[in-house]
Amino acid sequence: MSVVLEGFGLVKRFGPTVALGGVGLALRAGEALAIMGPSGSGKSTLLHCLAGIMKPDAGEVRLLGERIDAMGERERSRLRRTRFGFVFQFGQLLPELPAEENVALPLMLGDVSRGDAVRRAREWFGPLGLGGMEGRRPGELSGGQAQRVAIARALVTRPAVIFADEPTGALDQATGHDTMGLLVDATKRNGASLVVVTHDPQVARWCDRVVEVRDGQILPGSQGAEPSPVPAGRPLSGETTGVLPEVAG
Numbered sequence: 063m064s065v066v067l068e069g070f071g072l073v074k075r076f077g078p079t080v081a082l083g084g085v086g087l088a089l090r091a092g093e094a095l096a097i098m099g100p101s102g103s104g105k106s107t108l109l110h111c112l113a114g115i116m117k118p119d120a121g122e123v124r125l126l127g128e129r130i131d132a133m134g135e136r137e138r139s140r141l142r143r144t145r146f147g148f149v150f151q152f153g154q155l156l157p158e159l160p161a162e163e164n165v166a167l168p169l170m171l172g173d174v175s176r177g178d179a180v181r182r183a184r185e186w187f188g189p190l191g192l193g194g195m196e197g198r199r200p201g202e203l204s205g206g207q208a209q210r211v212a213i214a215r216a217l218v219t220r221p222a223v224i225f226a227d228e229p230t231g232a233l234d235q236a237t238g239h240d241t242m243g244l245l246v247d248a249t250k251r252n253g254a255s256l257v258v259v260t261h262d263p264q265v266a267r268w269c270d271r272v273v274e275v276r277d278g279q280i281l282p283g284s285q286g287a288e289p290s291p292v293p294a295g296r297p298l299s300g301e302t303t304g305v306l307p308e309v310a311g
C-alpha cells in the first residue's frame with residue numbers, strides 16, 4: 063500500500079527535554095494508526111511534527127514525497143487547511159456558531175461561498191448520526207455529539223490525513239468508543255488516513271496498527287513499521303494524489 067505521510071529521524075527538544083529522539087514513522091494510504099504511550103512520552107509532539115504544526119529540530123516530514131517540515135509557516139498553514147483535518151480532545155467548536163456553520167468553516171476559509179459551504183456541511187450530519195442538529199450551537203449538544211460535529215468539520219474538506227489527539231479523552235467510555243468507531247469508519251469511508259493519539263487500549267480494535275511511544279522513541283516491537291531509510295523524492299502532483307475519492311454531491 064502506498065505511503066501518504068512519512069517522518070524520518072524526527073528530533074524535537076524543549077530546553078533540556080528531548081521530546082522526540084529520532085523517530086521514523088510511515089503512514090499508508092487509508093490506514094488508521096493509533097499512537098499510544100504514557101503521559102509525557104512525546105505523542106502530541108510527534109503528531110504536531112507530522113501535521114506541520116511544529117517544526118522538528120532535525121529530521122524530515124514528507125506528504126506524498128514532498129517535504130513539509132522545510133516549508134514556511136504560511137505554506138504549512140495552507141497545507142494544514144487543505145490536506146489535513148484535525149480533531150482535538152475538546153472539539154474546539156466556535157460556541158456562537160450553529161453546528162452546520164462550524165462544519166462549513168474550513169470550506170469558507172478556503173473561499174467556498176457561505177451557501178455552498180453550509181450545503182456541503184449539512185451532508186455530513188445524517189451519516190454521522192447528527193440529523194436534525196444542524197442548527198444547534200455547541201452548548202446545546204452532548205459531548206459525543208459535539209465531537210461528531212468536530213469529526214464532520216475535519217472531514218468536510220476531504221483531507222488526505224486526519225490527526226486526532228485524544229479525541230475521546232473528555233467523553234465517558236461508552237460514548238468514547240462509539241465516537242472512536244465513527245471517527246475511524248468515517249475516515250476510511252472517505253479514503254483518508256488517520257493518526258490518532260489515545261490512552262485507550264481498546265482503540266486497537268478500530269485501528270489497523272498501534273505504535274507505542276516511550277521517552278521520545280517508538281518502542282521496538284510495536285507495529286511502527288520504519289519507513290525506508292532514505293526519503294524518496296516523489297513530487298506532489300497538485301491535488302491529484304489518488305488518495306481522495308471524487309467529491310460526492
Ligand SMILES: Nc1ncnc2c1ncn2[C@@H]1O[C@H](COP(=O)(O)OP(=O)(O)OP(=O)(O)O)[C@@H](O)[C@H]1O
Pocket residue numbers: 076079080081099100101102103104105106107108
Ligand atoms: N511547549 C513545550 N515546552 C516545554 N516542554 C514541552 C513542550 N511541549 C512538550 N514538552 C515536553 O515534551 C515531552 C513530550 O510532551 P508531549 O506533549 O509530546 O507528551 P504526550 O505524550 O502527548 O503526553 P500526554 O499524554 O500527557 O498528552 C514532555 O516532557 C513535555 O513536558
Ligand SMILES: [Mg+2]
Pocket residue numbers: 105106107227
Ligand atoms: Mg499529548
